[in-house]
Amino acid sequence: MDLPKDFITKYQRLLGPDAPAFFASFDESSEGGYRVNPSRPEMPALTAAPAVPYAKFGYYGPVSGRSLAHQSGAVYSQEPSAMFVGATAAPQRGERVLDLCAAPGGKTTHLASYLEGTGLLVTNEINRKRVSVLAENVERFGVKNALILNDAPEQLSPVFPDFFDKVLVDAPCSGEGMFRKDPGAMDYWSLDYVQECAERQHQILTEALKMVKPGGQLIYSTCTFAPEEDEQTMAWVLDNYPDFHLVPIEKTAGVIDAIPEWADGNPELKKAARLFPHLMKGEGHFVAKLERDAGESRQPRGKAKLGTPLTADQRHLWADFAQDVLGTTDFTDLVTVKDQLFAVPANLPDLKRCHVFRPGLHLGTFKKNRFEPAYALALASDPRTTAHTLTIDDQQWRKWVHGDTFSLASAPTKGWYLLTCQEQPVGFGKVVGNTVKNFFPKGLRFMVYDD
Numbered sequence: 001m002d003l004p005k006d007f008i009t010k011y012q013r014l015l016g017p018d019a020p021a022f023f024a025s026f027d028e029s030s031e032g033g034y035r036v037n038p039s040r041p042e043m044p045a046l047t048a049a050p051a052v053p054y055a056k057f058g059y060y061g062p063v064s065g066r067s068l069a070h071q072s073g074a075v076y077s078q079e080p081s082a083m084f085v086g087a088t089a090a091p092q093r094g095e096r097v098l099d100l101c102a103a104p105g106g107k108t109t110h111l112a113s114y115l116e117g118t119g120l121l122v123t124n125e126i127n128r129k130r131v132s133v134l135a136e137n138v139e140r141f142g143v144k145n146a147l148i149l150n151d152a153p154e155q156l157s158p159v160f161p162d163f164f165d166k167v168l169v170d171a172p173c174s175g176e177g178m179f180r181k182d183p184g185a186m187d188y189w190s191l192d193y194v195q196e197c198a199e200r201q202h203q204i205l206t207e208a209l210k211m212v213k214p215g216g217q218l219i220y221s222t223c224t225f226a227p228e229e230d231e232q233t234m235a236w237v238l239d240n241y242p243d244f245h246l247v248p249i250e251k252t253a254g255v256i257d258a259i260p261e262w263a264d265g266n267p268e269l270k271k272a273a274r275l276f277p278h279l280m281k282g283e284g285h286f287v288a289k290l291e292r293d294a295g296e297s298r299q300p301r302g303k304a305k306l307g308t309p310l311t312a313d314q315r316h317l318w319a320d321f322a323q324d325v326l327g328t329t330d331f332t333d334l335v336t337v338k339d340q341l342f343a344v345p346a347n348l349p350d351l352k353r354c355h356v357f358r359p360g361l362h363l364g365t366f367k368k369n370r371f372e373p374a375y376a377l378a379l380a381s382d383p384r385t386t387a388h389t390l391t392i393d394d395q396q397w398r399k400w401v402h403g404d405t406f407s408l409a410s411a412p413t414k415g416w417y418l419l420t421c422q423e424q425p426v427g428f429g430k431v432v433g434n435t436v437k438n439f440f441p442k443g444l445r446f447m448v449y450d451d
């Protein structure tokens, strides 16, 4: 690979005798990876692959974007070193978690797997186009407890002061760890760009640190090797925020200590982790875990007023659907936004200064005198406990994801069914006679080709 000249000079100086192995790794092929979704029935073929030693739910190997496993949210494709980030954050059930720079959602979905639908996951992306992709992935993964925001960090810090148990800053960076998979990332790389990224990281962290509750943690990560964005950024935090300290990260499978000499020599920096492509299977990351001292918390202002309460008619339509089709009335905090029904997380502060992209789990749409369930609800439903399910085969699934109606051998009772294929939820279909009407979202349709 034709690496930038300044990049070669810089890492020859920094890595010395290790530099040739580091440069050689850019000419090797990338190692694919994926995480399984613990809220889905197990797909044995997925868990038969070698496990990523440090990452709960993680496996080595490729996964196709046109596979049933992917469409149904049974897996999330993620390169193995990126899994180290979620594994370091490892939130506990019930915690309040913020993913500040979240799109396309690799780390967010990993955090969601740890939370198991409990607590709160606020997942934010500053870029409008990218927040749509984030929402798509969060919904595909069946995440029930997420609030999706589209804000800059400085818009969020006054809303969530001292609020979160865990804050993840997976920072925008110079992306040197992306060069191998995406050589286009080299086009905008320069020594000045690295500096620019470091400055932006300081700005993001300034806001992010305000949202960590006393005793809470901030996990900082990049997919670059640049010391300016890694050890030096953490040294800057330690110098400027005396109530934060680094917590040691367990390192296995070729993950090594961060390098204090690449910053101000503070030995504390060793507690952070470096993932190098010549030392482990993955593209490369830097990960640090900061913890805030215990102390008094400021209280966030007000209470969120999301959407509008349901009308009596809407309550009945939803209750009928929930009882008949889902077999559960578990969802409690319900609101409508225009004609859309959402289950929203409880105990949120006043969000009127935020851009709310999804106030919670999208349950469906109220049409004239009827309720149409959402794709997001289907993928958040567990077929093992859903009242109305209908098993479809592989051929029927291909028609489903292509947007075609298809026929059944016999006609079940008319109505909505959670369709399942190989036990995975794939959407809500409406059965009329022996035909399944297609409600697979238009923007997500695709064609499956024979291998």
Ligand SMILES: C[S@@+](CC[C@H](N)C(=O)[O-])C[C@H]1O[C@@H](n2cnc3c(N)ncnc32)[C@H](O)[C@@H]1O
Residues within 6 Å of the ligand: 100, 101, 102, 103, 104, 105, 106, 107, 108, 125, 126, 127, 130, 152, 153, 170, 171, 172, 173, 200, 204
């Ligand atoms: C490394 S990517 C995040 C990847 C994501 N965490 C994942 O695992 O899929 C960094 C994200 O930060 C966003 N970003 C860019 N500038 C930002 C800023 N000033 N503040 C917050 N986020 C920013 C980018 O749009 C990008 O989506």
